[in-house]
Amino acid sequence: MLKNSFLCSSSRVSIASLTVVAMADEIILLDFWASHFGMRVRIALAEKGLKYEYREENLWNKSRLLLEMNPVHKKVPVLIHNGKPICESLMIVQYIDEVWKDKSPLLPSDPYQRAQARFWADYVDKKVPQLYHELGKKIWYTKGEEHEAGKKEFIECLKFFEGELGEKPYFGGENFGFEDVALVPLSCWFYTYESFGNFSVEDECPNLMAWAKRCGQKESVSSSLADPHKVHGFVMEMRKRLGID
Amino acid sequence: MAEEVKLFGMWASPFSRRIEVALKMKGIQYEYIEEDLSNKSPSLLNYNPVHKKVPVLLHKGKPVAESLVILEYIDETWKQNPILPADPYEKAMARFWAKFLDEKLWPAAKKVVLSKGEEHKGLIEEIQEHLKTLESELKEKKFFGGESLGFVDIAANIIFWLLVVQETLGLDILTEDKFPGLHEWNHRLLDDAVFKECVSMERLLASFKVRFGALTASK
Numbered sequence A: 001m002l003k004n005s006f007l008c009s010s011s012r013v014s015i016a017s018l019t020v021v022a023m024a025d026e027i028i029l030l031d032f033w034a035s036h037f038g039m040r041v042r043i044a045l046a047e048k049g050l051k052y053e054y055r056e057e058n059l060w061n062k063s064r065l066l067l068e069m070n071p072v073h074k075k076v077p078v079l080i081h082n083g084k085p086i087c088e089s090l091m092i093v094q095y096i097d098e099v100w101k102d103k104s105p106l107l108p109s110d111p112y113q114r115a116q117a118r119f120w121a122d123y124v125d126k127k128v129p130q131l132y133h134e135l136g137k138k139i140w141y142t143k144g145e146e147h148e149a150g151k152k153e154f155i156e157c158l159k160f161f162e163g164e165l166g167e168k169p170y171f172g173g174e175n176f177g178f179e180d181v182a183l184v185p186l187s188c189w190f191y192t193y194e195s196f197g198n199f200s201v202e203d204e205c206p207n208l209m210a211w212a213k214r215c216g217q218k219e220s221v222s223s224s225l226a227d228p229h230k231v232h233g234f235v236m237e238m239r240k241r242l243g244i245d
Numbered sequence B: 001m002a003e004e005v006k007l008f009g010m011w012a013s014p015f016s017r018r019i020e021v022a023l024k025m026k027g028i029q030y031e032y033i034e035e036d037l038s039n040k041s042p043s044l045l046n047y048n049p050v051h052k053k054v055p056v057l058l059h060k061g062k063p064v065a066e067s068l069v070i071l072e073y074i075d076e077t078w079k080q081n082p083i084l085p086a087d088p089y090e091k092a093m094a095r096f097w098a099k100f101l102d103e104k105l106w107p108a109a110k111k112v113v114l115s116k117g118e119e120h121k122g123l124i125e126e127i128q129e130h131l132k133t134l135e136s137e138l139k140e141k142k143f144f145g146g147e148s149l150g151f152v153d154i155a156a157n158i159i160f161w162l163l164v165v166q167e168t169l170g171l172d173i174l175t176e177d178k179f180p181g182l183h184e185w186n187h188r189l190l191d192d193a194v195f196k197e198c199v200s201m202e203r204l205l206a207s208f209k210v211r212f213g214a215l216t217a218s219k
Helices: A002-024 A036-047 A064-069 A089-099 A111-141 A144-165 A178-197 A206-216 A228-241 B014-025 B042-047 B067-077 B088-112 B117-138 B151-155 B158-169 B180-191 B193-197 B201-212
Strands: A027-031 A053-056 A078-081 A084-087 B005-009 B031-034 B056-059 B062-065
Touching: A027 A036, A027 A064, A036 A089, A036 A111, A036 A178, A064 A078, A078 A089, A084 A089, A084 B088, A089 A111, A089 A178, A089 B088, A111 A144, A111 A178, A111 A228, A111 B062, A111 B067, A144 A178, A144 A206, A178 A206, A178 A228, B005 B014, B005 B042, B014 B067, B014 B151, B014 B158, B014 B193, B042 B056, B056 B067, B062 B067, B067 B088, B067 B151, B088 B117, B088 B151, B088 B158, B117 B180, B158 B180, B158 B201, B180 B193
Parallel strands: A027 A053, B005 B031
Antiparallel strands: A027 A078, A078 A084, B005 B056, B056 B062
């Protein structure tokens, strides 16, 4: 009798703690499939092996939830963790790294190395809008001199990253980390820029291309990045809408 | 063994002054090197080859650049008087607001000085939108960091540069009636011994009057 009631009570305790665990982490990601910033968050979540609900946003008709959760910028990605929103992709990645700190750390533990990682991720953040919206757009949207100028500057940016990477396997050194997460989503756009720009990233920046492939071999990256052909199709669609071709 | 800490800075740069606030708040001894931004030292260019800007913190010979990155480095290296909250969510919020200040408020505040006509009007409206956002974030709190001065308050030092622009050009952007919370917060910060040392309002005003005093509010 005593034994039974002990088992019963410990079963109740286990069910209660299972319920607590099951309710502890509700993670929702508001995102757009082709978003460089969204992909960073997907990679971080995958690195930590986290289950989450992915919600695709239509950026031309943003959901009320997105506007409520990110009233300041109204942008994706937004991570909603147990009802609380976190915005800005690099902040979300750091948050994920700090909350789920026992698995696959993305930032090093040494403060100086962390500062270097943050510095480079910040540099990527400053470059990304220029790469996509200014230079990248010149490559797929314009012709003639403007196209050539955009392509030249784009390749120069890539060469700068190539120089920073050097012979290292990853930007942070031996291990995949924060800086890699910050930059790698660009690689699924390489095919698009190569086709419209008529150049090869591999020829111009062999180390960078090798790095992109190395990152792509990680499950967290390959499952998070958009399909390069789908990206190309998306740009083709945008060109049609804008009356090019 | 004394830790060697050097700061390459410039007295009129809010980004540089942020670092001084943090170092002083934590009681860290450091050597300050004033940079002439029209003639940058080889050391600065060597320690920050990517951006070539102040501030740069040199700790035991190793450089750290970008003011918000430096603030986090200082907070992680010297644990007394923490600047950032310990809770990851609160920390994410602090980082968010610091970035908002740098990416939204600062660029508009910089542009408004030399702008004219419609652009000028538009920038003032934009700045006030951002101030409204900050006012509602501040709410009833003493500081953005809560009871004590924190990461966001240090980053929000750029608001003082906005006040200098405002006074120099005779503009009405951040006023007590429109932004009572921020107005109170300004005074609270200027009452803080460390912070006050790292703003130099009179010197900034004098310098701005010389550079921009000819530009008036009638644009």
